[in-house]
Amino acid sequence: MTLSFRNRIDVVLSVADQRITDVNIQPRTRPPLGRLFAGKPAETLLAALPRLFSLCATAHQVALLSAIEAARGQPVAPLTRHRRIRAVVTERFAELLRGLLLGPIARDRGALQQAHGLLQAVASLQGDAKPGASGPSRADVLSQIKMGLGQLGVSSASEIVAPGTPLAKLMTAARMAAEDGGWRHMPAVHGVLSAADDRAVVAGLMDQGSAFAETPELDGRVPETGVWARRRPAAPLQAGPVERLLARIAEVAALARWIETGEAEDDSDEGIVTAYALGHRCGAAAVECTRGRLHHVIELDAQGAIARFEYLAPTEWNFHPRGPVVSSLTGAVLRGAADRDAVDAMIGAFDPCVGYHLTTRETAHA
Amino acid sequence: MCLAIPAEVIKLLPDDMAIVSIDGVSKEVSVALIEEIAIGDYVILHVGHALTKIDPEEARETLDLLRQMGAAVAEVAP
Numbered sequence: 001m002t003l004s005f006r007n008r009i010d011v012v013l014s015v016a017d018q019r020i021t022d023v024n025i026q027p028r029t030r031p032p033l034g035r036l037f038a039g040k041p042a043e044t045l046l047a048a049l050p051r052l053f054s055l056c057a058t059a060h061q062v063a064l065l066s067a068i069e070a071a072r073g074q075p076v077a078p079l080t081r082h083r084r085i086r087a088v089v090t091e092r093f094a095e096l097l098r099g100l101l102l103g104p105i106a107r108d109r110g111a112l113q114q115a116h117g118l119l120q121a122v123a124s125l126q127g128d129a130k131p132g133a134s135g136p137s138r139a140d141v142l143s144q145i146k147m148g149l150g151q152l153g154v155s156s157a158s159e160i161v162a163p164g165t166p167l168a169k170l171m172t173a174a175r176m177a178a179e180d181g182g183w184r185h186m187p188a189v190h191g192v193l194s195a196a197d198d199r200a201v202v203a204g205l206m207d208q209g210s211a212f213a214e215t216p217e218l219d220g221r222v223p224e225t226g227v228w229a230r231r232r233p234a235a236p237l238q239a240g241p242v243e244r245l246l247a248r249i250a251e252v253a254a255l256a257r258w259i260e261t262g263e264a265e266d267d268s269d270e271g272i273v274t275a276y277a278l279g280h281r282c283g284a285a286a287v288e289c290t291r292g293r294l295h296h297v298i299e300l301d302a303q304g305a306i307a308r309f310e311y312l313a314p315t316e317w318n319f320h321p322r323g324p325v326v327s328s329l330t331g332a333v334l335r336g337a338a339d340r341d342a343v344d345a346m347i348g349a350f351d352p353c354v355g356y357h358l359t360t361r362e363t364a365h366a
Numbered sequence: 367m368c369l370a371i372p373a374e375v376i377k378l379l380p381d382d383m384a385i386v387s388i389d390g391v392s393k394e395v396s397v398a399l400i401e402e403i404a405i406g407d408y409v410i411l412h413v414g415h416a417l418t419k420i421d422p423e424e425a426r427e428t429l430d431l432l433r434q435m436g437a438a439v440a441e442v443a444p
Contacts, residue, residue: 007368032435032438033435035438036434036435036438051424051427051428051431052431052432053368054410054418055368055412098417102413102415106396109398112398112399119399353412353413
């Protein structure tokens with residue numbers, strides 16, 4: 001392959017006496033965007049990001065645009081800020097939903113047909129968030145999405161998943177895998193990354209550059225980011241694949257409500273999009289996207305071209321060699337036939353869209 | 367975050383499946399989520415599914431950019 005870089009994460013489990021004793025993570029290659037775009041106008045990077053990261057294109061564009069404006073000292077109008085938040089939230093909704101639909105549910109052709117219709121409606125909603133969009137009315141699209149979510153099993157009642165639906169089947173399978181596997185003894189307790197950490201993250205990127213972005217930590221801490229982190233502090237410290245799957249479904253339901261009714265509400269303190277002016281033509285931004293908190297830092301030269309660009313994706317926290325995925329898997333007892341599914345569900349629960357390859361290595365008995 | 371590498375459809379299979387080429391490497395994927403797919407189309411993949419068609423010119427530009435990134439990575443590799 002002439003595209004000579006790794007685009008997947010390799011997860012290697014070492015297992016002895018049915019217990020996971022070690023988890024080795026080989027990361028993907030981080031694209032050296034700062035080097036490639038150094039000396040070029042910031043707009044060239046702004047144009048390239050959605051092509052490179054099409055699943056989270058809006059999050060990257062909003063992060064970079066916000067960082068550029070902060071570096072230039074440009075104020076952002078409240079309406080513009082609100083439009084960006086709306087676009088980020090809509091993308092988060094679309095990607096969480098896609099992650100749910102393209103897992104085991106997609107093996108059922110009937111459910112896949114339903115998923116197709118629903119994803120098309122969501123794509124239409126994303127298009128509607130862009131200026132100059134045309135097509136079916138927003139009300140029609142929202143109605144179609146609500147119906148599709150209902151068929152899928154996302155309930156508007158107090159019970160998040162409606163019985164007898166594709167999502168209910170998915171939940172049942174996850175519970176059976178958890179019962180059969182060893183997740184009840186899962187020891188992982190780790191902190192979460194929040195907007196309160198933004199300044200420290202930006203300082204890490206400024207001081208250490210790509211070395212920090214490859215294996216980030218804050219005073220020795222490698223916090224979790226993403227759906228489960230967004231539910232804290234209300235959610236319990238520990239969570240297995242079942243709780244995490246349920247959290248994803250709950251967030252899909254909550255975002256659907258936000259998109260339908262909550263857009264007029266004040267979103268100023270949500271931390272969904274936050275920009276930081278750092279002085280000396282430097283700016284940073286953080287965006288709470290599907291997978292978690294995404295950070296961009298940019299420095300412009302006197303002509304406005306890119307002097308430096310650093311970015312830190314949420315995946316680097318969760319899939320850190322000593323991070324939440326590793327600590328959640330280490331020590332788990334694998335007892336049943338559904339072990340592989342349980343491990344897959346656990347890894348997938350941290351990130352709805354990451355591509356990874358799982359290998360299990362039996363080691364000598366203790 | 368996952369890079370979106372364009373894949374070219376090189377063969378259509380029954381049951382909404384297709385063979386795609388990702389810069390020369392063949393892979394079988396589902397194209398059930400895409401309407402009116404044809405040989406020569408470029409698509410974006412995710413977990414074994416083609417998610418969306420993209421313009422061939424845009425696909426070539428993206429592949430060029432990805433090759434530049436690959437070369438830049440190779441320059442600094444030990």
